[in-house]
Amino acid sequence: MNTNLNMNTSTGTNSSSKDWSTASPQEVRSAIRQGLWKAPTPGMAKGYVQANLAILPREWAYDFLLFATRNPTPCPVLDVTEPGDPEPRILAPGGDIRTDIPKYRVWKEGVCVEEPWDITHLWRDDLVGFLLGCSFTFESALLDAHIPVRHIQEGVNVPMYLTNRPCRPAGRLKGNMVVSMRPIPADLVPKAVLTTGRFPGVHGAPVHIGSPEDLGIQDIARPDFGDPVTIRPGEVPVFWGCGVTPQAALMASKPPFAITHAPGYMFVGDLKDGDLAVF
Numbered sequence: 001m002n003t004n005l006n007m008n009t010s011t012g013t014n015s016s017s018k019d020w021s022t023a024s025p026q027e028v029r030s031a032i033r034q035g036l037w038k039a040p041t042p043g044m045a046k047g048y049v050q051a052n053l054a055i056l057p058r059e060w061a062y063d064f065l066l067f068a069t070r071n072p073t074p075c076p077v078l079d080v081t082e083p084g085d086p087e088p089r090i091l092a093p094g095g096d097i098r099t100d101i102p103k104y105r106v107w108k109e110g111v112c113v114e115e116p117w118d119i120t121h122l123w124r125d126d127l128v129g130f131l132l133g134c135s136f137t138f139e140s141a142l143l144d145a146h147i148p149v150r151h152i153q154e155g156v157n158v159p160m161y162l163t164n165r166p167c168r169p170a171g172r173l174k175g176n177m178v179v180s181m182r183p184i185p186a187d188l189v190p191k192a193v194l195t196t197g198r199f200p201g202v203h204g205a206p207v208h209i210g211s212p213e214d215l216g217i218q219d220i221a222r223p224d225f226g227d228p229v230t231i232r233p234g235e236v237p238v239f240w241g242c243g244v245t246p247q248a249a250l251m252a253s254k255p256p257f258a259i260t261h262a263p264g265y266m267f268v269g270d271l272k273d274g275d276l277a278v279f
Contacts, residue, residue: 021045023045024048025269029092029267029268040264040266048269049269049270050136051079052131052133053259053261056130057124057258062171064173065130067168067246070169073203074243076132076201076203078091078131080129080131081097082128092268092269098118098119098123099119100268101262103116103117104116104118107251107260108256110254127259141199147184147191151226157225157226157263158182160225160242161178161179163179163216172253173249175246175248175250179241179242181212181240182229182237182240183236186236189209193205199276201276203241204240209237209238
């Protein structure tokens with residue numbers, strides 16, 4: 001079900017001499033705000049929460065909140081901003097959702113019309129920002145459990161796919177679930193399920209294991225978002241709910257205006273991954 005949703009996949013420029021895995025969230029956001037990092041964010045500020053972003057006008061905000069509440073696996077809400085206020089006061093006091101993400105997507109009537117590096121010029125007093133849990137958060141736990149994360153190994157964006165699984169509609173919003181995929185050695189799949197299941201606030205356990213065609217994915221080598229990764233012999237494709245799901249809902253529901261992060265280009269917050277873990 002490849003729908004050619006990828007736009008410009010160029011990673012732009014970044015300050016590559018620094019080891020960003022050990023940087024603080026504040027350092028990461030500052031570098032992004034200054035235009036020093038214009039690339040996907042997996043592996044940055046290891047141990048800290050990363051978040052998806054959706055911004056809608058106030059008149060659509062309740063519908064979106066209801067949509068997220070009815071679909072918590074792909075759309076777990078971490079923070080909601082006040083109308084007109086770009087500061088996520090729970091996830092990152094002092095942060096700014098207009099400048100602190102490497103790349104955004106601007107949507108009009110369900111169509112992505114541009115991918116700017118900064119959205120300050122588009123900001124309005126009626127806009128509400130939703131920060132949603134991201135599976136990049138539990139990748140630190142996977143790595144600590146000695147489970148490979150292929151897109152980090154290969155230095156690319158995580159592959160994501162639009163599925164045939166409909167989300168529960170809410171108000172004017174509807175759409176199918178998007179999933180992210182990581183190939184896992186078959187003998188480590190149970191460990192990966194248990195490891196990520198401890199993080200229900202950032203998608204939790206996988207929604208599907210193996211058989212991509214059951215999700216309507218016709219060619220796993222052609223993700224709808226992100227980049228393809230190598231699947232080695234003895235590995236199983238494992239799929240998690242993905243915070244790009246709201247973008248599928250925007251395409252299906254066609255609100256007049258919305259802004260999201262570009263897939264893989266996340267907001268790095270001040271909360272630690274462990275703060276979202278269930279022991």
